[in-house]
Amino acid sequence: MFGTGLLKGLGVTLKHALETFEDDRESVPDRYKGSLDLGNNRKVIQQPIDQEGLLTIQYPEEKRLLPERFRYIPMLIWDSEKQEDRCTACGICAKVCPPQCIWIVRDSDENGKPVTRCSEFYIDAAVCMSCSFCVEFCPFDAIKMNHDYELAVYDRYPQLVYDMEELTVPLEYYAALWPTQYEEEQARRKEEEEQKRKQEEEKAARAAARQAAAAQKAEAGAGAPKRSAAELQALAKERAAQRQAQAQGQTAEGGGDDDAAAAKRARMEDLKRRAQERARQRKLESGNGSS
Ligand code: SF4
Numbered sequence: 001m002f003g004t005g006l007l008k009g010l011g012v013t014l015k016h017a018l019e020t021f022e023d024d025r026e027s028v029p030d031r032y033k034g035s036l037d038l039g040n041n042r043k044v045i046q047q048p049i050d051q052e053g054l055l056t057i058q059y060p061e062e063k064r065l066l067p068e069r070f071r072y073i074p075m076l077i078w079d080s081e082k083q084e085d086r087c088t089a090c091g092i093c094a095k096v097c098p099p100q101c102i103w104i105v106r107d108s109d110e111n112g113k114p115v116t117r118c119s120e121f122y123i124d125a126a127v128c129m130s131c132s133f134c135v136e137f138c139p140f141d142a143i144k145m146n147h148d149y150e151l152a153v154y155d156r157y158p159q160l161v162y163d164m165e166e167l168t169v170p171l172e173y174y175a176a177l178w179p180t181q182y183e184e185e186q187a188r189r190k191e192e193e194e195q196k197r198k199q200e201e202e203k204a205a206r207a208a209a210r211q212a213a214a215a216q217k218a219e220a221g222a223g224a225p226k227r228s229a230a231e232l233q234a235l236a237k238e239r240a241a242q243r244q245a246q247a248q249g250q251t252a253e254g255g256g257d258d259d260a261a262a263a264k265r266a267r268m269e270d271l272k273r274r275a276q277e278r279a280r281q282r283k284l285e286s287g288n289g290s291s
């Protein structure tokens, strides 16, 4: 029917108007209930997630509270507990950044050897597309997304090319912006550190056990009675005499063997002689018998 769409549109507008009126009425007398004070008469308005009205934000005096996962330009984390930058200058973030807006210069020691630290770190905020790839790929939780979006300047270069000092924030700042993620990361890091500590303890225990076994072995060797040179000589003589006596005994036994063999041979000869004698007698008897 002609005009149906128009009526529907007006209905939606009326619905939003009533919801807004209701939300505004509920926030009376304090529109800033639950809001954060930024100082200089500036506030962050908390608009609950279930609020449906089109609340007017008087920007820049008022700002809407950003959700935790809001992301704008990356920031580098200064670990306040360890008093060091988390970034190790590995360069992974620069490699994965799609528009290639990260530049890193690795620091070196007094001998010119590269170290795991940045001397320079730049991000071109005019090119960054807030994709958060650098954060996803950083293996050291050293780079995170900042919520700060008020970056307007008159000149792009060099104001929008942020250096390390401008990018670095303390760990507590990150913890306040990303409380849930921070807690998860801290729990994971604690678990990893605990595992590492356990592995190191086990390694140390194994090394100590090896050392103790080696010491025990050495002690056992040292505890064995030691003989003097004269004693060793006497022992050698005694052994030589034993060997000689053994050899002689064997020779004597060998002679016995020969005697036995000779006796055996003699007995055989005797038996042979007797057998020949019998044969001769039989022959004689048979000759006598036949004659
Ligand atoms: S921010 Fe992370 S990924 Fe990038 S260089 Fe530093 S440690 Fe490597």
Ligand code: SF4
Pocket: 074, 096, 097, 098, 099, 100, 101, 102, 123, 127, 128, 129, 130, 131, 132, 133, 134, 135
């Ligand atoms: S957020 Fe994306 S575009 Fe920006 S610096 Fe990180 S990887 Fe590059």
